[in-house]
Amino acid sequence: MTTLAFPDVAWLPLLPLMVIGATALLVLVADLFSEGPDYDALGWLGLIGLIVAAVCAALLWNQSGSTLAGTLVLDRYGLFFTILFAVGSGLTLLLSMNYLETTDIRSGDYYTLLLFSTVGMVLMATSVDLIVIFLGLEVMSIAAYALAGIWRTQVRSNEAALKYFILGAFASGFLLLGIALLFGASGETLLPRIGEVAATGTGEQRLLVTIGAALLLVGFGFKVAAAPFHSWAPDVYEGAPTAVTAFMAAGIKAAAFAAFVRVFVDSLGPLAGDWRGALWILAVLTMTVGNVSALVQRNIKRLLAYSSIAHAGYLLVGMVAGGENGNAAVLFYLAVYTFMTVGAFAVVIALGRRGQPHEDLDDWAGVGLRSPFLGFAMTVFMLSLAGVPPLAGFMGKFYLFSAALEAGYVWLTVIAVVNSLVSVYYYVGVLVKMYMAEGGVEAEATSARPYLFAALVATLAGTFLLGLFPTPWFEIARRSVESLI
């Protein structure tokens, strides 16, 4: 009988993760004892848990280390994303608290799944073991599949869940096969070890790693909704409850990029010459398909879905550029994108009513004049998404594209800038509708929905803050990627 030497557990790296996990369980149990379907206290519980997790992560900023046989690390990269996910999920929670009242969704289930999904996201960003990254991705995705279909009485919500689930499972298969090949080549699933093999392995090992990397590219490409793996996004974004769509656009995309960048830079970095070309094509395709398809959309959620595809393309530009500046720009842009896209979806929610989602652009006619605050908020978010200074979206794109230019990708930068100009057309199109057309619907006063109002104010503040004072925040992003290279 041999005794097992259980690995030493350092608890600090696990702290934010455990706080969010414990909150999820707490909400799950508290749901049993809460009265009524729309019990705000559950939302508050989740919100407090996320805030505590973010504060913990911020306090750990100057610490480093790893735990559980080196599978989970404590570094600034992971902490940056932990805070970003907590903020993204927190904002989603905030705008959901009023949104759920207009639906048939039970709030306890919803918050629990949202928090579970966040646990998976944090795992993806803080782990350096491919098995744990994959498990984190599945924790995140399975909760997201259920969230997409959580409005049971809506047929299109059911459709979205099924589509997302089937295509997501398919993509997971690619990811898993890629991981298996990397394991086959290196005999390990830890990223640093795979990195060694990618750098100094034999020809056969490197060949296996390259094929594995190609499969990983497909898997991650699906999760970030990069063309040509994007076809699920518009249908799922349109069908899922709007608050869930905001969560998918901001949180899940950011988590997928967190793992994407860590795996490709940290362990497949030595093969960058091979995958940069593939990413280049992916970036151009994604931007172009996203922007061109968005031009003809009549439904605001579909429009934002294609816009989110286009933004995945801009982020890929940063990954192609690579280096400290490129990767830092990706992180910075993900933070910016979280604020502006959650904000845009918050306006969509503000305009909807029970049974009448008002997602058609024609419903939006004249809303800007009748509800000045909503009009102002949407103007800010649309202009920021389009990349107009001095808003956050402009600074984000500036960092991304200048990194690409520095790295010598002139054509890629030109294509990205042209794409960005094309996008102005449909973003401004929404504003034209809101201010210069007549008809449309009356929006409910935002003061009647305090949580939604709070979410709008927070996202507006974030969009302005990151746009007007970008330097300290970009510095934080730069510090965060130092541990990668």
Next chain:
Amino acid sequence: MFFLLSVPLVLFSLGVVLARSPVRSALSLVVALFLLAVMFFLLDARMIAALQVIVYAGAIMVLFLFVIMLLNLQHEPVETARPGQRTIAGAFAVVFALVLGAVALRGLPTMPGPGVEVAVTPSFGSVESLAERLFTRHALAFEVTSVLLLGAIVGAVVLARKIPR
């Protein structure tokens, strides 16, 4: 011995995909999973072989057959593919097969051929060695799996519960 196993394995795997009747498809899967278990056994991975039989060929297959019987599926509905979809899918499948084939051709000559004994430690594939890996090196993955299962259960209950009126 390897070919004695692998040829039927491939045939039954094809049977899973190609069979029209879901029951036949499921039964082909049972045989394929059993053959895979024997292969694991030949590779000295005794624990994995046992798990393969118990978990896959046993529990999961029973579940599959139960679902098929409960739904009382007779024939798979005729699939409607968009025109050209098959051609495109076929083309991609051929390209993917070529890539994999090329990799295999480059890699296979460097692998030890059949008949070459690869030395393994006596504890290889045993319950102890599996447990040791699972609870030391993969302790986090082990714990995360429980989170995954809990999340999946919550999700399944949320989606399958009766809609309250």
